[in-house]
Amino acid sequence: MTRFDKPSKGIDAPHRMLDKRSLTYEEGPILFCQTDEPFLYEHVESITLSDEDGRASANGVLLFWQVTLQVHVYQLHEEGPSEELEGNDSIASFHEWTLPGREFHGLWESLIYDSSLKQHLLRYALSALLFSDRGVNSHLVAWNRVVLLHGPPGTGKTSLCKALAQKLSIQFSYRFPQAQLVEVNAHSLFSKWFSESGKLVTKLFQKIEDIVEDGTTLVFVLIDEAESLTAARQAALSGSEPSDSIRVVNALLTQLDRLKRWPNVVVLTTSNISAAIDLAFVDRADIKAYVGPPSLEARYEILRSCLKELQRVGIINQQKVEPYDSELLTFKILSLRMKERTEEARVLLSVDISRNLLAVAEACEGFSGRALRKLPFLAHASMGPLTDCDYSVFLAAMHEAIKREL
Numbered sequence: 001m002t003r004f005d006k007p008s009k010g011i012d013a014p015h016r017m018l019d020k021r022s023l024t025y026e027e028g029p030i031l032f033c034q035t036d037e038p039f040l041y042e043h044v045e046s047i048t049l050s051d052e053d054g055r056a057s058a059n060g061v062l063l064f065w066q067v068t069l070q071v072h073v074y075q076l077h078e079e080g081p082s083e084e085l086e087g088n089d090s091i092a093s094f095h096e097w098t099l100p101g102r103e104f105h106g107l108w109e110s111l112i113y114d115s116s117l118k119q120h121l122l123r124y125a126l127s128a129l130l131f132s133d134r135g136v137n138s139h140l141v142a143w144n145r146v147v148l149l150h151g152p153p154g155t156g157k158t159s160l161c162k163a164l165a166q167k168l169s170i171q172f173s174y175r176f177p178q179a180q181l182v183e184v185n186a187h188s189l190f191s192k193w194f195s196e197s198g199k200l201v202t203k204l205f206q207k208i209e210d211i212v213e214d215g216t217t218l219v220f221v222l223i224d225e226a227e228s229l230t231a232a233r234q235a236a237l238s239g240s241e242p243s244d245s246i247r248v249v250n251a252l253l254t255q256l257d258r259l260k261r262w263p264n265v266v267v268l269t270t271s272n273i274s275a276a277i278d279l280a281f282v283d284r285a286d287i288k289a290y291v292g293p294p295s296l297e298a299r300y301e302i303l304r305s306c307l308k309e310l311q312r313v314g315i316i317n318q319q320k321v322e323p324y325d326s327e328l329l330t331f332k333i334l335s336l337r338m339k340e341r342t343e344e345a346r347v348l349l350s351v352d353i354s355r356n357l358l359a360v361a362e363a364c365e366g367f368s369g370r371a372l373r374k375l376p377f378l379a380h381a382s383m384g385p386l387t388d389c390d391y392s393v394f395l396a397a398m399h400e401a402i403k404r405e406l
């Protein structure tokens with residue numbers, strides 16, 4: 001993702017306007033932006049441009065006349081999740097959000113994968129909802145509206161599900177004026193009060209049915225840590241847990257099947273252990289996508305977005321280097337520059353600091369996205385009471401932080 005500050009006539013003005021009036025776009029930069037419009041200035045907080053068909057060129061240029069623009073205008077819901085407490089230990093059994101929510105704003109753009117995972121998921125979900133909307137006979141063409149993301153922890157699976165729900169709620173707002181996300185942690189269904197679990201599943205799905213019934217609300221049901229269903233089933237079979245747990249798993253699967261009746265429900269599931277997903281679950285999913293640790297390009301881009309954020313708030317100080325040449329380059333542009341091998345390209349400071357960042361990204365092979373996003377914080381904390389520093393100091397601290405993490 002690249003971020004544009006709202007341009008203005010005064011040279012310094014974009015910096016002052018950063019907090020509320022930034023323009024963002026992901027993957028595909030645009031050719032030009034008209035932002036001096038008083039109307040936009042007054043009413044628009046942010047504009048996100050998204051190149052969903054992957055039409056942008058390698059250096060990130062997207063020509064307006066080559067694409068079909070789809071404009072979605074929306075207002076974010078400010079309230080956070082409401083939660084349902086259950087059992088004697090008062091653990092929240094599920095959380096519920098109204099979409100599109102402030103909490104998930106920018107989440108889709110912040111998730112970086114260099115495969116076309118995001119595009120693939122979005123296209124799948126759009127087709128599934130379209131089929132439902134048009135009333136395609138599911139006996140003739142089968143589809144379930146169930147997505148399963150699996151892979152190691154910290155690779156962004158849960159975030160991707162939430163971001164997808166947010167994105168679909170915006171794109172389908174013409175059809176469904178309201179959207180809700182209900183997040184169930186499968187693990188919490190198997191709390192120590194098994195007798196409660198059955199009731200919990202029934203209550204949860206009763207609630208979901210109440211929401212979907214009116215047909216105007218698009219509902220996303222996110223079931224996190226689905227591997228605990230298998231664990232519970234196996235533990236029950238081996239006799240180490242009460243057979244109640246099998247009943248809970250079965251109840252959950254039956255209820256999920258019942259949800260198929262409604263065209264306005266999408267089920268999103270995640271599992272941290274690819275090998276241990278309940279087969280009944282795997283069968284139901286139309287899309288099963290593996291989400292692995294980030295590649296070098298993804299690691300570089302994740303770290304770059306972290307550093308740009310620290311620069312935005314002034315923790316990394318751009319002023320100590322020449323301002324016109326202190327931008328971190330995108331991975332693609334850096335690769336092009338490194339191939340050029342001209343004297344001019346080599347002396348550019350932006351190439352220099354970007355190569356330094358590349359070395360950092362190379363050093364954290366195997367790190368999850370979550371670990372990468374923590375790294376800049378750890379690096380800063382290790383530097384003592386510094387409030388700001390330049391890129392070279394900060395990147396050196398990151399190298400040290402990686403060594404400690406390893």
Ligand code: ADP
Nearest residue numbers: 110111112153154155156157158159369370373
């Ligand atoms: P999982 O569900 O796979 O355990 P999460 O969705 O909880 O992972 O991810 C935790 C955080 O890690 C995310 O909020 C995000 O900040 C970061 N993260 C993980 N993977 C990525 C990625 N590919 N790109 C950017 N950030 C990522």
